[in-house]
Every structure is written in C-alpha cells, then in structure tokens.
Amino acid sequence: MARADFPAPVKDLIAGLKRLPGIGPRSAERMAVWLLQNKKAEPLALAEAIVAARNQVIACPVCGFFATRELCEICADTRRDDSLLCVIEQATDVLPLERSGAFKGRYHCLGGKLSPLDRVSPEDLNIAGLMERIAVVEGEMEIILALGADVEGEATSNYLADMLRGKPVKITRIAQGLPAGGGLEHADELTLLRALQGRRDF
Amino acid sequence: MARADFPAPVKDLIAGLKRLPGIGPRSAERMAVWLLQNKKAEPLALAEAIVAARNQVIACPVCGFFATRELCEICADTRRDDSLLCVIEQATDVLPLERSGAFKGRYHCLGGKLSPLDRVSPEDLNIAGLMERIAVVEGEMEIILALGADVEGEATSNYLADMLRGKPVKITRIAQGLPAGGGLEHADELTLLRALQGRRDF
Numbered sequence: 001m002a003r004a005d006f007p008a009p010v011k012d013l014i015a016g017l018k019r020l021p022g023i024g025p026r027s028a029e030r031m032a033v034w035l036l037q038n039k040k041a042e043p044l045a046l047a048e049a050i051v052a053a054r055n056q057v058i059a060c061p062v063c064g065f066f067a068t069r070e071l072c073e074i075c076a077d078t079r080r081d082d083s084l085l086c087v088i089e090q091a092t093d094v095l096p097l098e099r100s101g102a103f104k105g106r107y108h109c110l111g112g113k114l115s116p117l118d119r120v121s122p123e124d125l126n127i128a129g130l131m132e133r134i135a136v137v138e139g140e141m142e143i144i145l146a147l148g149a150d151v152e153g154e155a156t157s158n159y160l161a162d163m164l165r166g167k168p169v170k171i172t173r174i175a176q177g178l179p180a181g182g183g184l185e186h187a188d189e190l191t192l193l194r195a196l197q198g199r200r201d202f
Numbered sequence: 203m204a205r206a207d208f209p210a211p212v213k214d215l216i217a218g219l220k221r222l223p224g225i226g227p228r229s230a231e232r233m234a235v236w237l238l239q240n241k242k243a244e245p246l247a248l249a250e251a252i253v254a255a256r257n258q259v260i261a262c263p264v265c266g267f268f269a270t271r272e273l274c275e276i277c278a279d280t281r282r283d284d285s286l287l288c289v290i291e292q293a294t295d296v297l298p299l300e301r302s303g304a305f306k307g308r309y310h311c312l313g314g315k316l317s318p319l320d321r322v323s324p325e326d327l328n329i330a331g332l333m334e335r336i337a338v339v340e341g342e343m344e345i346i347l348a349l350g351a352d353v354e355g356e357a358t359s360n361y362l363a364d365m366l367r368g369k370p371v372k373i374t375r376i377a378q379g380l381p382a383g384g385g386l387e388h389a390d391e392l393t394l395l396r397a398l399q400g401r402r403d404f
Contacts, residue, residue: 003300004279007270013255016248021236022229033294034223035252036259036268043256046218047249050237053215054245057238066238068209077206092235098205 266311
C-alpha cells in the first residue's frame with residue numbers, strides 16, 4: 001500500500017512555488033496549503049497578477065528599468081536632469097537610489113557586471129547603449145558609476161572609466177566608506193582603508 | 203518630481219506575493235523580480251499551477267483530506283483498515299502520519315480544534331461527520347485521537363472522548379513523551395511528566 005500524498009495538482013503547485021528564490025520545500029508546502037485552504041487567500045488573483053506582470057512589463061529600451069509603455073517612468077519624465085547619468089548593474093538598483101532621494105538624473109542599467117568566472121564579458125553588458133547615449137549629448141555631462149563595491153563591480157568600473165576616457169564627459173563614482181549607523185568596530189579593514197582614502201574636508 | 207518606483211503590474215505582483223505566509227516585503231520583491239527577469243523562471247507555468255490546484259482540488263467529503271475526484275486517495279483505497287480511524291485536526295496532518303509508515307487505517311479531519319479564544323466551538327468542527335462514520339461501522343473499531351499536545355488539542359481530545367463514551371468503539375490517543383533524538387536536558391517539565399506517566403514495560 002503506497003503512502004498517501006497530496007494529489008497531483010497540489011504537488012505541481014508546491015513544485016512551482018519551490019522554484020522561487022529563497023523558498024524551500026517546507027515553505028512551498030505551507031504556501032500551497034494556505035492558497036488552497038485559507039479563506040483570505042486569493043489564488044486566482046495571484047495567478048492573474050503573475051500573468052499580467054509577465055505580459056505587460058518590459059525592460060525600458062533606453063535605460064533597462066522596468067517599463068509598461070515605450071519608455072519607463074524615469075526616461076519619460078522631462079523634469080529629470082539629462083546631464084547626470086548614473087550607471088548601475090541591474091534594474092533593481094534604481095529603487096534604492098531613488099529612495100535615497102539624492103539623485104534627479106537618469107539611469108543606465110548594464111544588465112550585469114564583468115565576471116570572467118561567470119563568463120560575463122563586455123559584450124554581454126549594455127555598454128554600446130551607454131556609448132550611444134553619451135554620443136548624442138550636447139553640453140556638459142557627468143557619468144556617475146554606481147556599481148557594487150565587490151571585485152566584479154570594481155573591474156566593471158575600471159573598464160568603463162577606460163572606455164569613457166577621451167569622451168567629453170566627467171566621470172565620477174559613488175563613495176565607499178563607513179555605512180550609515182555603522183561603528184568602526186564592525187567595519188572590515190578594506191572598508192576603513194577606503195573610508196580613509198576617501199576622506200573629505202570637514 | 204516623484205521618486206520612480208516599479209510599474210503598477212510589478213507592484214501588484216509584489217503585493218500578491220507578500221500576502222503568502224512567511225513572505226515579507228523584501229522576499230516578495232525578490233520573488234517578483236526573479237519571476238520577471240530570470241531566464242529559468244516560468245511565471246506562466248506557476249500561474250497555471252495555481253489556477254489548476256484552485257480549480258481541481260477539493261476537500262474529500264468523507265475525511266476532509268485533499269482530493270481531486272469524488273473521494274480522496276485514502277478513502278478510495280480498499281486495502282486500508284476500516285477498523286482504525288485516526289482523528290486529526292487538519293488535512294495536512296495526514297502527511298506526517300503517512301510518512302511515519304505506522305498507520306494503515308483511515309483518517310478523519312476535524313478542520314480545527316476547540317478554542318474559545320478563537321471562537322471555535324464544537325459546531326465548527328466536523329464532529330457530526332465523525333459520528334456518522336462511527337454509526338455505520340460493523341464489528342470492532344478503534345478511534346485514535348491524534349490531536350496536538352497543546353491546550354486546545356487536549357480540550358478537543360477530552361471533548362471527543364466524552365462524546366464517544368458509550369459508543370461501541372475503543373478510544374486511544376497517540377503517546378506524549380520524549381521526541382526522537384531528544385535528550386532529557388532539552389525536554390521541558392510537562393513533556394517529562396507525560397513521558398513518566400506514559401512509561402511502558404521494557
């Protein structure tokens with residue numbers, strides 16, 4: 001006699017949920033049972049939200065951020081400063097920068113960072129699009145490199161800086177140093193080294 | 203100038219995912235972005251799995267376990283022992299019992315446990331169905347109460363034992379004691395009290 005198990009549609013649902021990032025078998029089972037048994041669950045609404053997002057959301061052809069129309073919200077906004085272009089790794093990096101409230105320019109998502117180990121080379125990143133955007137600019141322009149402070153982010157920043165040298169743009173990069181709220185006792189040596197190297201007049 | 207945010211379909215998807223049990227805002231955002239950007243993600247397949255499970259899965263009218271046909275896999279299995287009926291709180295309790303491999307009888311899900319604080323009274327539980335199942339049995343029958351070892355589980359067990367007294371059934375309950383792999387130093391007093399009370403000849 002076989003041990004009883006969930007019927008096939010429940011097992012399929014668990015398998016689908018288990019593929020989501022950060023979701024293990026137990027969480028997937030809990031979510032599936034909740035979707036099927038909880039009175040407050042709206043499984044069909046969730047399915048529709050997935051389909052709608054999948055069908056309506058595209059990458060903005062200019063900057064790479066999430067868009068539903070031809071251009072994303074940011075590229076379509078005429079009040080933004082065209083002379084400031086912030087280069088980021090991935091589309092989701094836009095949100096923390098926007099939440100900081102400190103940036104009113106435009107973005108350019110590379111779609112990754114240089115990583116020989118993962119076989120990501122310059123051709124895999126949207127660097128051609130960045131060059132095109134720079135080529136059509138009239139007047140002054142600042143390119144802010146806002147890539148991660150890890151090895152691949154550093155390598156990508158250096159590669160871009162080399163590419164951009166000679167172009168009529170000012171190249172800057174976001175500061176590295178002590179994170180807000182962090183004490184010196186929690187900072188590693190490299191962070192403190194860079195915080196010291198990047199020290200500013202007070 | 204408003205700070206840019208995800209387009210509406212992405213925000214709707216994040217909101218839907220955030221309602222799942224154990225999923226906070228950050229996990230929901232991560233899952234939504236993964237569904238939209240990862241090449242291995244199959245968002246439409248997941249949406250279909252949700253719809254299929256929602257439309258095909260019902261509660262078995264006899265025992266309350268998950269079913270896709272008239273009867274669930276367990277109630278439809280003629281090889282199971284009709285003289286053993288295991289009373290459990292909820293449909294998902296079937297699976298750990300099945301995995302133990304120690305039970306070959308049938309199940310009855312109450313659909314909850316008595317809890318005055320949550321306004322769950324006997325009428326809210328499928329006790330009438332249990333009585334009907336007992337009424338039609340010919341020959342010996344054992345009712346195994348496999349409810350939780352918490353206060354509500356105890357109260358429900360006592361209530362059912364009172365209801366079943368006088369019926370031609372043997373009433374048992376699953377043992378309480380030291381969990382497998384657990385040392386005495388990790389057991390609380392109540393567990394040890396019950397383990398001592400439930401001691402058996404060696």
